[in-house]
Amino acid sequence: MTDHSTVAGTGDPDRPFRDRHIGPDQAESAVMLAAIGQPSLDALVAASLPESIRERAPLDLPPALSEAEVAVRLRTLAEQNQPLTAMIGLGYHGTVTPPVIRRNVLEDPAWYTAYTPYQPEISQGRLEALINFQTAVADLTGLATAGASLLDEGTAVAEAITLARRTNRSGSVVILDADTLPQTIAVVRTRAEAAGLDVVVAEADLAAAIAAHDPFAVVVQTPGASGRLADTEELRALADAAHAAGAQVIAACDLLALTLITPPGEWGADIAVGSSQRFGVPLFYGGPHAGFMAVRSGLERQLPGRLVGLSKDTAGTSAYRLALQTREQHIRREKATSNICTAQVLLAVVAGMYAVYHGPDGLRSIAGTVHRNAAALADDLGRAGFEVVHRSFFDTVLVRVPGHAARVVEAARRHGVHLRLVDHDQVGISVGEDADTGALRAVRTAFGLDNAPGQTGPDRLAGSHRTSDFLTHPVFHSSHSETGMLRYLRALSDRDFALDRGMIPLGSCTMKLNATAEMEPISLPGFANLHPFAPVADAQGYATMINELETWLAEITGYAKVSVQPNAGSQGELAGLLTIRAYHDARGDHDRRVCLIPSSAHGTNAASAAMAGMKVVVVGATTDGSVDLNDLRTKIDKHRDQLAAIMVTYPSTHGVFEEGIAELCALVHDAGGQVYVDGANLNALLGLARPGRFGADVSHLNLHKTFCIPHGGGGPGVGPIGVGAHLVPYLPTHPLSEVGGDHGIGPISAAPYGSAGILPISYAYIAMMGADGLTSATQHALLAANYVAARLHDHYPVLYTGRGGLVAHECIIDLRPLTKASKITVDDVAKRLIDYGFHAPTMSFPVAGTLMVEPTESEDLAELDRFCQAMIDIRAEIARVEAGEWPADDNPLVNAPHTQGAVIDDEWTHPYSRKTAAFPAGLHGGPIGGGGRDKYWPPVGRIDGGYGDRNLVCSCPPPEAYED
Numbered sequence: 001m002t003d004h005s006t007v008a009g010t011g012d013p014d015r016p017f018r019d020r021h022i023g024p025d026q027a028e029s030a031v032m033l034a035a036i037g038q039p040s041l042d043a044l045v046a047a048s049l050p051e052s053i054r055e056r057a058p059l060d061l062p063p064a065l066s067e068a069e070v071a072v073r074l075r076t077l078a079e080q081n082q083p084l085t086a087m088i089g090l091g092y093h094g095t096v097t098p099p100v101i102r103r104n105v106l107e108d109p110a111w112y113t114a115y116t117p118y119q120p121e122i123s124q125g126r127l128e129a130l131i132n133f134q135t136a137v138a139d140l141t142g143l144a145t146a147g148a149s150l151l152d153e154g155t156a157v158a159e160a161i162t163l164a165r166r167t168n169r170s171g172s173v174v175i176l177d178a179d180t181l182p183q184t185i186a187v188v189r190t191r192a193e194a195a196g197l198d199v200v201v202a203e204a205d206l207a208a209a210i211a212a213h214d215p216f217a218v219v220v221q222t223p224g225a226s227g228r229l230a231d232t233e234e235l236r237a238l239a240d241a242a243h244a245a246g247a248q249v250i251a252a253c254d255l256l257a258l259t260l261i262t263p264p265g266e267w268g269a270d271i272a273v274g275s276s277q278r279f280g281v282p283l284f285y286g287g288p289h290a291g292f293m294a295v296r297s298g299l300e301r302q303l304p305g306r307l308v309g310l311s312k313d314t315a316g317t318s319a320y321r322l323a324l325q326t327r328e329q330h331i332r333r334e335k336a337t338s339n340i341c342t343a344q345v346l347l348a349v350v351a352g353m354y355a356v357y358h359g360p361d362g363l364r365s366i367a368g369t370v371h372r373n374a375a376a377l378a379d380d381l382g383r384a385g386f387e388v389v390h391r392s393f394f395d396t397v398l399v400r401v402p403g404h405a406a407r408v409v410e411a412a413r414r415h416g417v418h419l420r421l422v423d424h425d426q427v428g429i430s431v432g433e434d435a436d437t438g439a440l441r442a443v444r445t446a447f448g449l450d451n452a453p454g455q456t457g458p459d460r461l462a463g464s465h466r467t468s469d470f471l472t473h474p475v476f477h478s479s480h481s482e483t484g485m486l487r488y489l490r491a492l493s494d495r496d497f498a499l500d501r502g503m504i505p506l507g508s509c510t511m512k513l514n515a516t517a518e519m520e521p522i523s524l525p526g527f528a529n530l531h532p533f534a535p536v537a538d539a540q541g542y543a544t545m546i547n548e549l550e551t552w553l554a555e556i557t558g559y560a561k562v563s564v565q566p567n568a569g570s571q572g573e574l575a576g577l578l579t580i581r582a583y584h585d586a587r588g589d590h591d592r593r594v595c596l597i598p599s600s601a602h603g604t605n606a607a608s609a610a611m612a613g614m615k616v617v618v619v620g621a622t623t624d625g626s627v628d629l630n631d632l633r634t635k636i637d638k639h640r641d642q643l644a645a646i647m648v649t650y651p652s653t654h655g656v657f658e659e660g661i662a663e664l665c666a667l668v669h670d671a672g673g674q675v676y677v678d679g680a681n682l683n684a685l686l687g688l689a690r691p692g693r694f695g696a697d698v699s700h701l702n703l704h705k706t707f708c709i710p711h712g713g714g715g716p717g718v719g720p721i722g723v724g725a726h727l728v729p730y731l732p733t734h735p736l737s738e739v740g741g742d743h744g745i746g747p748i749s750a751a752p753y754g755s756a757g758i759l760p761i762s763y764a765y766i767a768m769m770g771a772d773g774l775t776s777a778t779q780h781a782l783l784a785a786n787y788v789a790a791r792l793h794d795h796y797p798v799l800y801t802g803r804g805g806l807v808a809h810e811c812i813i814d815l816r817p818l819t820k821a822s823k824i825t826v827d828d829v830a831k832r833l834i835d836y837g838f839h840a841p842t843m844s845f846p847v848a849g850t851l852m853v854e855p856t857e858s859e860d861l862a863e864l865d866r867f868c869q870a871m872i873d874i875r876a877e878i879a880r881v882e883a884g885e886w887p888a889d890d891n892p893l894v895n896a897p898h899t900q901g902a903v904i905d906d907e908w909t910h911p912y913s914r915k916t917a918a919f920p921a922g923l924h925g926g927p928i929g930g931g932g933r934d935k936y937w938p939p940v941g942r943i944d945g946g947y948g949d950r951n952l953v954c955s956c957p958p959p960e961a962y963e964d
Contacts, residue, residue: 017067018773021513022780023860029780030786031861036806041779045688047807048782052662053694059687060555064770067517069686073767074760077502078526080541084413085439086283087430088420090179090736091153091750093256093278094432100282100482104489105346107523108377109710112346113227113499116714117507119830119840120321121313121897126349126713127320128408132307132475133276133290133352135955139470140258141251141272142265143294145954148306148322149276149715150291154187154750156273157219157252159304160293161188162215162611162673164248165197166302171214171246173198177206179224180252182748186735188219192747194578194613206936210241218242220269221252222261226389227396227428231463232262239268243747255279255292255351256433257362257394259367261464269294275750278432281347284522284757285542286532287567288716289342290351300952303465305343306714310957311948313941314895315902321943323952329480341570342704342719346712357485360471366433370395375430376456378432384449389426392462396430398422401447408446415442418534423878493703495939497821497839499710502936503863504839505788507655507810507852508602510683510705514761517768518708518770521760530599530724532751533736543617546753549763550720556766556774557682557699558690559722563731563740567748567754568678572700572719573608573647575732575748579698579723580645580674581612582730582745592672594639596625596646600653601848602680614644625654625800627664636671643673650677650691651684651808653846654800655785665695674698674727682706683856684782684809687775691722698723707762718755718762780857781809784864791868795875799850810854812847813871819849822881823888825852829874834897836870836921856930866921873920886911897938 011197019025026034029041038044045054057876065073073745083824086094097106105111117123117130130148137146150156161174174192176185178201192199202209210218220238223229230238239249251264251272256279264272277289295303301324301925309323346426378388378397387400401408402425409421417439420428429443441451471477479485498504504511521527526541536543547592550562566572577595584592595609606616609887617639620631627648641709646668651657658664665675677696681717683706684690692701703709704717723731753759789798789811799812815826826849830840855864877893882884890896890910899915908914919935 007134012262014398015516016064016773017768018064018770018776018781021515021769021858022777023858023863024780024783026484028861029783032783036786041783041943042385044786045779045781047804048802048808049657049688050659050661053689055689055693059771059774060812060926061552061766061771064773065767067768070764070767071517071520073522074764075524076519077525077541077545078948080820081526081530082534082538083250083525083529083533084416084418085435086418086432086529086534086537087435087439087443088418088531089227089428089430090183090420090533091275091535092283092286092531093395094283094434095280095431096276096433097280097282097350098354098357101350101357102523104486105353106350107519108493109186109514110493110496110498111842112519112710112712113347114496114713115504115509115511115711115839117322117764117766117833120943121831121938121940122497122834122839124320127308127497128492129352130345130351130745131954131956132356133348134308134533135473136278136352136355136471137255137292137294139953140255140263141253141294142263142468143269144297145300145307146294147303148293148308149343149345150293150305150557151342151344151571152287152289152291153181153252153273153275154184154203154747156185156291156293158188158191159198160250160271160273161192161219162195162216163299163302163304167299168216168246168248171216173200173213173215174219175200175202175206175213175215175216176219177207177221177224178203179226179228180219180221181225182735183747184252185938186747190560190578190748190852191611193579194611195567196613206238207241210247211549212246215242215245215247217248217250219250219252223254223257223394223396226398227393227430228390229261229392229394229462229464229590231392232267233463234268243268250744254394255365256367256370259363259466259470260371261394261461263466263468265296266468270299274347275407276351279351280759282528283531284528284755285530285539286753286757288344288347288758290348297443298442298953299337301533307954308950310953311943311944311945315859315941317940318957319940319943321945321948323954329664342570342717343715345714346716347658349713353485353489355471356476356479357470357487359476359480360469363471370431370433371459371461372456373435374429375460376453377429377431377440377443378460378666379456380444380449380454381447383454384447391460393460394465395432396428399427399429400425401427412443412446414446417442417446419446419532420540437824441508475956485718497834497936501866502837503855503859505841505853505855505867506839507842507854508653508680508845509711509842509852510856511711512708512856513858514708514710515598515765518761520762522758527757527760528896530755536945542756545763546756546759549759553701553720553765554684554722557701558692559699560725561728561731562720562722564718564720564759565732565734565739565749565752565754566700566719567749568715568717568718568723569647569700569702570608571748572605572721574611574892575745576676576698576700576721577608577614577645578748579721579730581614583674583727585643586743589672591642592644594642596632596635597643598648600625601647601649602653602678605647605678609647613835625656626658626660627652629663629667633668634663635666638670643668643671645676647676649681651681655807655810655812656800656802657808659803662695669695680705681809684778686778687771688778692708692724698727704763708757710760710766716758717754718758719739777857784855784857784859785809785811785853787864788853788868792871795872799847808850813841814849815851815852816849823879824878824881824893828896831868831942832874832893832939835892835918838867838870838872868922892917897941898939899939900937902941
């Protein structure tokens with residue numbers, strides 16, 4: 001008998017999952033349809049979607065499963081994986097996620113349903129968690145400033161090289177230590193080719209390679225992939241040699257090792273990068289894991305990705321925010337520091353909390369145990385006559401067993417341990433936190449040793465012992481009990497507004513339901529604890545699931561093949577453009593390097609094109625927000641022989657189904673270019689139209705948008721690419737796995753399948769929705785957006801509409817006329833929405849001074865009406881400012897959000913009441929996030945962003961910083 005006791009939502013097996021995912025029921029949908037003047041969902045689609053791209057045939061997907069059935073299916077697949085004790089290493093290590101962190105971060109919707117903290121007043125909890133992460137990384141690496149996370153180690157090294165290139169334009173050579181992780185070398189080669197950089201792998205002497213070349217950057221892996229640990233003086237000499245040659249030094253390092261060995265900042269590194277996976281983040285078959293980057297003083301304003309900094313609110317209270325936001329891609333476009341708009345926030349929170357929970361003493365203890373176990377194995381193997389290759393190491397022992405390496409690895413596998421088969425003669429043994437007595441005994445047995453370990457000699461850290469303190473801030477000394485950690489995590493989550501509290505109506509970002517039935521499987525041991533380089537025979541469950549998911553996604557999008565390797569939408573963009581570049585090069589069209597990008601496009605599009613070595617040419621928009629086809633023809637004629645591609649978002653970034661999309665594709669194809677359709681807005685097409693069928697050659701898909709992987713506070717994400725048959729040979733490959741095309745572009749991410757550990761979420765969503773459910777979800781997304789546009793039309797202009805005055809799945813509310821008349825800005829409205837219990841829509845994108853609203857299909861009519869009423873009430877408040885009833889500089893909007901402390905202060909001098917300030921939605925009842933007992937109180941008032949940028953503080957501040 002199957003046990004469904006832990007499966008969510010099985011109490012009503014006759015109710016389809018689609019009815020749980022889609023917010024409005026039949027009666028509510030009828031009300032909404034009447035409000036927009038449409039008789040049915042099918043009529044709404046016919047009225048808004050161009051007939052030229054409409055698909056009539058249903059998607060060829062398996063019949064929908066119930067929540068109980070999909071739970072059984074995924075549990076069966078997880079059981080087909082064999083997550084033995086992982087001692088393969090290569091940047092992925094066995095770890096132990098403290099249950100209090102697993103349960104209250106990784107599995108808690110208060111953390112995993114949160115959005116990127118662009119509204120800092122309601123993101124103070126996750127921002128504090130991220131500054132803990134930044135502090136831990138900066139302390140451990142010995143460098144001044146660390147970022148808020150990157151995607152993985154391989155791409156972090158590539159980003160560091162790009163940073164070095166921005167600050168040092170002389171030469172084009174980057175030198176990599178031969179002991180760099182093989183996947184990192186391959187990712188760097190992929191990126192470098194497009195950037196026109198020369199990669200030299202110093203197979204012999206790194207110092208000699210520096211002398212022989214003119215490098216702008218030198219990458220040192222310490223400890224190395226083989227386990228070798230260089231002593232501090234050797235590393236200092238290498239850094240001196242590199243600096244003398246004018247190069248920046250990049251250290252790829254291990255956070256756990258840095259608790260015992262000299263940090264990079266103390267021996268001369270300019271930049272340190274790596275993965276924080278072994279700080280409590282499950283292996284997840286390769287991801288998601290939070291990469292990190294730390295830099296010396298002077299480089300902090302060049303950091304890619306995000307950076308959390310300390311500022312203050314209007315009352316002078318210390319508060320966190322994203323610092324240096326002018327670096328964001330929608331502002332700097334092709335000049336952005338990177339194309340990363342997706343970090344790995346949720347996993348960075350896990351890693352940061354691991355450091356908080358264990359503190360410096362606990363981390364030293366874990367690292368010490370790991371090192372002693374590795375040293376004991378090395379000593380025993382040496383006494384038994386085996387050659388231990390490296391005298392100094394932290395956790396990885398490289399052993400020579402001439403001609404018998406495969407036999408040893410297989411023997412260990414039979415005893416429950418995965419070792420690394422380096423080559424015919426060498427075996428790698430990487431000891432993790434989870435390597436218990438049984439696993440260590442199995443390794444000894446595999447080498448033919450008796451089970452009793454002998455006496456262990458001195459440590460194997462050579463001249464690399466750390467002498468400096470780290471994690472001295474009180475936060476790393478105050479939550480070591482489970483009670484303390486539980487309460488700390490709860491206190492932080494209470495400061496945030498996530499999807500578990502209320503609607504997050506963000507245009508372009510699709511904050512829809514992340515169902516529990518989709519989330520539960522990622523914690524199954526078979527999915528969570530498998531090393532990405534485990535033998536294929538031990539990953540059959542993953543192989544089946546990934547193959548089925550890629551097949552389903554190809555069917556949904558109309559493409560020939562899908563690769564799930566890109567681990568963010570930004571990486572998908574880059575991968576798609578690189579496949580296009582490889583296609584042109586294979587045909588001898590090496591001059592095709594121009595990428596056309598509409599003026600309204602996502603900022604990452606331009607940044608991705610620049611990273612792919614393409615020249616960005618902007619195409620204008622018409623008054624309705626569509627691509628200007630006349631300007632497109634002009635740009636095509638001008639660049640016809642150099643045209644590589646066009647990147648276009650469909651429906652448009654303005655939230656409109658453009659009538660000319662098929663003509664656009666034909667124009668580009670006629671000129672020899674390829675069409676890239678950004679998949680950010682696929683939630684408006686799914687089941688209705690397929691990009692691969694209406695003229696697109698490649699798309700990336702945001703699984704963290706359309707396919708229900710949660711945003712996790714700004715990551716994880718997955719950005720697979722789908723391609724036409726002619727581009728299949730160029731799909732991403734990997735040096736340690738047989739994936740991708742025959743002439744692939746190389747790896748785009750460090751792991752063969754990117755963030756494989758969260759793919760069960762999208763798999764479950766598609767399996768439970770089925771073809772009809774996915775189509776219905778799209779129809780209801782269109783319905784919700786048009787309902788909001790219709791309700792707000794008489795109060796705010798809706799900036800862009802398509803035929804019949806309809807929008808797609810999002811609409812843009814234009815506040816510019818109101819700002820001109822009242823001085824109330826889009827920022828004021830966004831902050832005032834917090835008082836009403838809402839996260840603001842997307843601000844000033846793609847048009848400055850506007851709000852872009854995407855309600856999604858998951859919100860029911862009551863929540864849609866609550867949002868619309870809040871916006872209508874805010875319009876009435878603006879009218880009072882316009883009429884002079886409230887001063888332009890003292891009213892509920894410019895003073896929003898109102899904290900609890902502000903409204904209970906003894907002194908109240910404002911021309912509106914405390915009730916108006918804090919309870920605009922009423923004092924009683926209401927949904928979570930609304931008025932009365934469920935009131936959400938922002939922890940801080942309006943934050944002064946400029947102050948934070950002028951006074952950049954990006955690690956845990958001293959306690960006195962909070963005393964004001």
